[in-house]
Every structure is written in structure tokens, then in C-alpha cells.
Amino acid sequence: MDKYEKFISRTAKEIRASEIREILAIIRARKDVISLAGGIPDPQTFPREELAEIAKHVIVDLGDTALQYSETKGILEVREMISHFLFEYRGISVDAENILVTTGSQQALDLISRTLIDPGDVVITENPSYLAAIGAFRVRGARLVGIKIDKHGMDTYQLEETVKKLVAEGERIKFIYTIPVGHNPAGTTMPTDRKKHLIEIANRYDLLVIEDDPYSYFVYDETADVSPLKAYDSEDRVLYLSTVSKILAPGLRIGWIASPRELTRRLELVKQYMDLHSPTLNQFIVAYAIRSGLVKEHAHKLAPFYRKKRDAMLKAIKEYFPDNVWYTEPIGGFFVFVYVLKEGFDTGKLLPTAINKYKVAYVPGQGFHTNGSGANSMRLSFSYPPPEIIEEGIRRIADMIRNEG
Numbered sequence: 001m002d003k004y005e006k007f008i009s010r011t012a013k014e015i016r017a018s019e020i021r022e023i024l025a026i027i028r029a030r031k032d033v034i035s036l037a038g039g040i041p042d043p044q045t046f047p048r049e050e051l052a053e054i055a056k057h058v059i060v061d062l063g064d065t066a067l068q069y070s071e072t073k074g075i076l077e078v079r080e081m082i083s084h085f086l087f088e089y090r091g092i093s094v095d096a097e098n099i100l101v102t103t104g105s106q107q108a109l110d111l112i113s114r115t116l117i118d119p120g121d122v123v124i125t126e127n128p129s130y131l132a133a134i135g136a137f138r139v140r141g142a143r144l145v146g147i148k149i150d151k152h153g154m155d156t157y158q159l160e161e162t163v164k165k166l167v168a169e170g171e172r173i174k175f176i177y178t179i180p181v182g183h184n185p186a187g188t189t190m191p192t193d194r195k196k197h198l199i200e201i202a203n204r205y206d207l208l209v210i211e212d213d214p215y216s217y218f219v220y221d222e223t224a225d226v227s228p229l230k231a232y233d234s235e236d237r238v239l240y241l242s243t244v245s246k247i248l249a250p251g252l253r254i255g256w257i258a259s260p261r262e263l264t265r266r267l268e269l270v271k272q273y274m275d276l277h278s279p280t281l282n283q284f285i286v287a288y289a290i291r292s293g294l295v296k297e298h299a300h301k302l303a304p305f306y307r308k309k310r311d312a313m314l315k316a317i318k319e320y321f322p323d324n325v326w327y328t329e330p331i332g333g334f335f336v337f338v339y340v341l342k343e344g345f346d347t348g349k350l351l352p353t354a355i356n357k358y359k360v361a362y363v364p365g366q367g368f369h370t371n372g373s374g375a376n377s378m379r380l381s382f383s384y385p386p387p388e389i390i391e392e393g394i395r396r397i398a399d400m401i402r403n404e405g
């Protein structure tokens, strides 16, 4: 315990370092290790020249406003561009007044937690779910209840049973948090009937739904229905979150929430004290990137680019993995989720062995689970390494699965 410990708040003491960030820090220093751990975009995809041109124009020609403080909810021009963009890409019809610009989707998750969750409230998620969402909900004192997934995402029949039971027990359920397309970490995409079923359950039991949708702008199976839950939102219960992190660059830190007007106002009030507003300059850059057609042009290139990597990972898994492995086959996003069906196999305990002996890294899956399960699971990401390195990484993981545990 250090001398500052007594000054630290109870909330801050509850926060643990993100497992992924710690693993990434170790691996960064190890050039001999193939990392399938970090789920970050490949920097080759960043449209540098185009962004540089837009940034120059915005700073030189519009600097008086672009370099100035701005409104908490986001500058009108960006909200209007996001509104057009959502209609064109996701068939979502919301006007600028329903949109709040956030500092990445991560801030949206934190804002929603601060605005909706009281300690002891129940939040329902997929089991597994996005680590930083789990963290943002837990820090506000939410009790997380996870719903099992299969190869098509959340099992909505289990969701219905669980909601019914929790309501009968008098629990206060605040919302269902879901990532319907290209799930992080599960790699699943929900089919239409499940999306409709989920909305039906929310309507019947008077619940809000948080739809987190960073990956759907490029998918690997063009025939799949990847329409958003928001498209079926007949009672205005869905808060829809997205971001430019995967379609432009995460360093811009621009995301948004499209929500019912009353909630947009509440979220805006809470955001005031967090950061006044998201960076004005980056908001302008994003507005111009959408208006000039850069985002559209760029998004088209991403599906073939990442599809090659996804194919390399699935091909290698089929070739090298033993039979006692269950895995998902993503049509969107950056991840394959794996359960090793071997008694006592513990991916967390095995990580040092993976790194030091097999020279490969993954993210152990237990932290993504809401109930302490998933010790035998891992998240593999294909977004960053080139295809031939992905193949070699999978071969090494296959050796580890065969030899260890």
C-alpha cells in the first residue's frame, strides 16, 4: 500500500487494469511473439493523405470555429452528417437532434452507465461481452447477468426466460446491452428473427436496449442481413451507438449515440461535466470525411481487406486445430472466439506458456464472461497481422492446445 492509498476513492479502488492492455504492453516488447491479442485496426487502412488534406482545410479555412470550444451535444454540421450517414448505411432514420457526439463509443458506454445505472440495477449482456462495456457498467454498481451465445449470437430464448425470472424476483433491469453484428469478442452476428425477438422482449417487459455497432459498415458476407436492431425499434427503446474508429481511424475518438430525444438531453447534461464536448477539430474532420465521400469510398475497401485476413484465420483453424475446439466463424468484425473442450484447460494460466514457449499471444476469455465462466476460452483477432503471420499464429496455438492442459 502506498502513501496515497488513503486518498483514493472506493470507486477507483474497484477498477482493475484491463487485461488486454497489460498483455499488449508485454507483447509489444517481444518481436518474436505473434500477437492475435489486440483487436486494433490495421494502420495500412488509415487514409492518411486524404485526412491530412481535410485537416489542413479545416484548420486553415475554418480555424475560427474548428479550433474553438463548441456545444456539448456536438456541432450541428457533424450531427447532420451522421444523421445522413446512418440513413444511407444503416437505414436508421433519426434527425440531428437525436444525436449526441461522443469521444468514441467508449465514452458513450460510460455516459449511458452514469445516466441510467444505480447500484444494484441489473444489466443484461451477452456472455461473453465487450470487456470495456462490462467495466463501464460494473463501475456504476450494475449487477451483470450474461446470456449464453451460440454461433448466431445471443440466445434470445434464454434471454426471455431470464428476463421473466428477474422480473418475477422484483429485480430492476435497466437495459439489455448487445453487439448484434461482428460481436466483440464472440465474432457472432445475430439473424433477423433473433433481433426481432429481442425487441419484442424489450417491448413486453418495458426495457431499454443499448445497441453497440462499430463493425457493421463492412461485412464479409454480402448476402447476410446485418440490419440494425434500431430498424425494428417500434417503441423507441434502442440507444444506438457507433463510431468512426473502425471505418476511419480510432485516434480521432469520435463516436455517437442516436437515442430518443428525452434521453439525448439527459446524456448531454451528464457529458457536460465529463469533457465539455468532444474535440471540435476532429468533429469537423469527420463531418468533411463523410461529406466528401471519403468514408464511403474507404468503407468499400475495408471488406475485401479484412476478409482476406478472416479467411486466412478460418482456413488455418480448419487445417490445424484439433477436433475438441468450438469456434465462431465471423461474417463481420475482427474476432474469432474459441472454447477448448478439454477438461481443466485454462487459457489464463497458459498465457505465459503461450508467449514464452509457443511464441504466440491471445486474450484469455474469462474476463469477457459475466459469471466467472470461460476459463477454457480465448479471443483471437485477425485485424492486425498479415495473412501469412495469422496462419503461423494459429499453427502455434494449435500446438499449444494439443500439448498443454
Ligand SMILES: Cc1ncc(COP(=O)(O)O)c(C=O)c1O
Pocket (backbone or CB within 6 Å): 039, 103, 104, 105, 106, 107, 130, 179, 184, 212, 214, 242, 243, 244, 245, 250, 254, 255
Ligand atoms: C463492441 C465495441 N464497443 C465499443 C468500442 C470502443 O470504440 P471507440 O474506439 O469508438 O471508443 C469497441 C472498440 O473496439 C468495441 O469493439
